[in-house]
Amino acid sequence: MNSRKKRISVLIAFLMINVVIFAQQVGTNSPYSRYGYGLLLSPALGASEAMGGISYGLRRSQQANPGNPASYSELDSLTFIFDMGVSGHLAHMDDGTNKRDFYNGNLDYVTMQFPLFHKVGVSIGLLPYSKTGYNYGGVRSLSNIQYLESYRGTGGLSQVYAGAAWELANNFSAGFNLSYLFGSFSHSSVVMPVTSSALVTEEKNKFRLLNIKYDFGLQYRHELDKGRSVTVGAVYTPAVHADADVNHTILLYGGDPYENPWLSPSGEIANDTIEGTSFQLPHTFGLGFTYSTGRLLIGLDGTYQMWKEVEYPGLLDGLTTNDRFNDVIRINTGMEYVIDPLSQNFFHRIRFRGGVSYTNAYTNFSVVDPESGLSAGMGSYSEYGVNVGLGLPFRDYMSGHVSMLNIGFGYSRQQPDASYMISQDMFKISLNLNINELWFFKRQFN
Numbered sequence: 001m002n003s004r005k006k007r008i009s010v011l012i013a014f015l016m017i018n019v020v021i022f023a024q025q026v027g028t029n030s031p032y033s034r035y036g037y038g039l040l041l042s043p044a045l046g047a048s049e050a051m052g053g054i055s056y057g058l059r060r061s062q063q064a065n066p067g068n069p070a071s072y073s074e075l076d077s078l079t080f081i082f083d084m085g086v087s088g089h090l091a092h093m094d095d096g097t098n099k100r101d102f103y104n105g106n107l108d109y110v111t112m113q114f115p116l117f118h119k120v121g122v123s124i125g126l127l128p129y130s131k132t133g134y135n136y137g138g139v140r141s142l143s144n145i146q147y148l149e150s151y152r153g154t155g156g157l158s159q160v161y162a163g164a165a166w167e168l169a170n171n172f173s174a175g176f177n178l179s180y181l182f183g184s185f186s187h188s189s190v191v192m193p194v195t196s197s198a199l200v201t202e203e204k205n206k207f208r209l210l211n212i213k214y215d216f217g218l219q220y221r222h223e224l225d226k227g228r229s230v231t232v233g234a235v236y237t238p239a240v241h242a243d244a245d246v247n248h249t250i251l252l253y254g255g256d257p258y259e260n261p262w263l264s265p266s267g268e269i270a271n272d273t274i275e276g277t278s279f280q281l282p283h284t285f286g287l288g289f290t291y292s293t294g295r296l297l298i299g300l301d302g303t304y305q306m307w308k309e310v311e312y313p314g315l316l317d318g319l320t321t322n323d324r325f326n327d328v329i330r331i332n333t334g335m336e337y338v339i340d341p342l343s344q345n346f347f348h349r350i351r352f353r354g355g356v357s358y359t360n361a362y363t364n365f366s367v368v369d370p371e372s373g374l375s376a377g378m379g380s381y382s383e384y385g386v387n388v389g390l391g392l393p394f395r396d397y398m399s400g401h402v403s404m405l406n407i408g409f410g411y412s413r414q415q416p417d418a419s420y421m422i423s424q425d426m427f428k429i430s431l432n433l434n435i436n437e438l439w440f441f442k443r444q445f446n
C-alpha cells in the first residue's frame with residue numbers, strides 16, 4: 001500500500017469514529033434502562049460476540065479485542081486492523097396483559113489496532129458502555145380529572161480508549177486501556193391533562209458524566225503441541241469515582257414538549273442544580289481461557305462486578321444504597337470452527353460460531369401494581385443469551401492477509417423475578433467488517 005492510500009484509510013477511520021460519537025445515543029426502548037446507568041453493554045466485538053461474548057482468553061493476530069488489552073501484542077510488525085460494527089434490534093415486551101414490539105438500529109463501534117514496536121501493539125477506538133431510552137406511562141384519574149402520565153429518558157455512556165500491550169516474556173503479555181468515559185442522561189415525568197385545558201407539567205433531571213477509566217489485562221499462552229494451545233486471560237477494571245451536577249427542573253408547557261420540541265416553557269416552578277453529586281462505577285474482575293487448534297476454538301469467560309455498594313444519587317430513582325444495585329456475575333462460553341482455513345474452497349474457509357451467556361441485572365426496580373397504583377416491592381431479572389454467526393473471509397493474495405465480514409444473530413431474554421414486571425425478548429442481527437491490511441512495508445516499486 002502506498003503512502004497516499006494509507007492516509008486515505010486513516011482519514012476514513014477517523015471520520016467513522018466521529019460518526020459513531022453521534023450514533024451512540026440510540027438503540028433501546030427498554031423500561032429497565034430507567035434505573036442506574038441504563039442497560040450495560042458487553043465489550044465483546046464482532047466475532048467475539050458471535051461466540052457468546054468471550055474475550056478474556058481470546059488472542060488473535062487478525063482481530064481487535066479491547067475486552068482484554070493484553071491481546072494487542074499478538075500482532076505482526078506489518079499489520080493494521082480496522083474494525084467496525086453495525087446492528088439492528090427487535091425487542092418484544094410482554095407484561096402479561098399487553099405486548100409491544102420495538103425496532104432499533106446502531107452503528108456500534110469503531111476500533112483500530114497496529115504495531116508500535118517489536119512485541120508492542122496499540123489499539124484505539126470508541127465503544128459503548130451503556131444506553132438509556134424509554135417512554136412509557138398510562139392514563140390516570142384524580143378528582144374526576146383524567147391525565148396522561150408519561151416517563152421518558154434518553155442518554156448513555158460511551159468510551160474513547162487508547163491501549164497498548166507488551167509481550168514481556170515468551171507467550172506472556174500485559175496490557176492496559178486508558179478510556180475517556182463520557183455521556184449525558186435525561187429522565188423526565190410528564191403530566192398531560194386529558195379532560196381539562198390545564199398546562200402540561202414536566203419534571204426533569206439531567207446530568208452529564210465525564211471521567212477516566214482504566215482496564216488492565218494479562219494473557220499467557222501455553223503451547224500443548226504443534227497447532228494446539230491454551231490461553232488464559234485476566235482483566236481488572238478499578239472503580240470509577242465521578243462527580244456531576246444534577247439539574248432538576250419543573251416546567252409548564254402549552255403542549256407535549258417531546259412531540260413539539262420547539263415549544264418554549266410557559267412557566268417555571270423549579271430550577272435547581274445539585275452540585276458535586278457522587279456517581280460511581282464498580283470494580284470489575286474477569287477471568288477466562290480459550291483452547292485452540294488450527295480449526296477449532298473453545299472459550300469460557302467469567303466476570304464479577306461489585307455493584308452492591310456503589311454510590312448513586314437517590315434523587316434520580318428514589319432508592320437507597322441497600323436496595324439499588326446487585327453484584328453481577330456474568331458467564332460467557334462459545335466456540336468457532338472452520339473446516340480448513342487454508343483451503344482453496346471458499347466454503348471450507350468460512351468460520352462457524354456459536355455461544356451462550358448468562359448474567360443477572362445490576363439494578364433492582366421499584367414495582368407498582370398497575371391496578372391499584374400501589375407499590376408491589378422490589379424486583380430484578382436474569383438475562384439469558386444465545387448467539388450464532390458466520391465469518392466470511394476475503395484474502396489479499398499479494399500480502400496473504402485475510403479480512404473478514406462477520407454476520408451474527410443473537411437472542412436474549414430478560415426474565416423477571418417478580419410479578420407485574422415486563423419480560424423482554426431481544427432479537428439482534430449484526431454486521432462487522434474486519435479489515436486486515438499490510439502496512440509499514442516499503443515496496444521496491446509501485
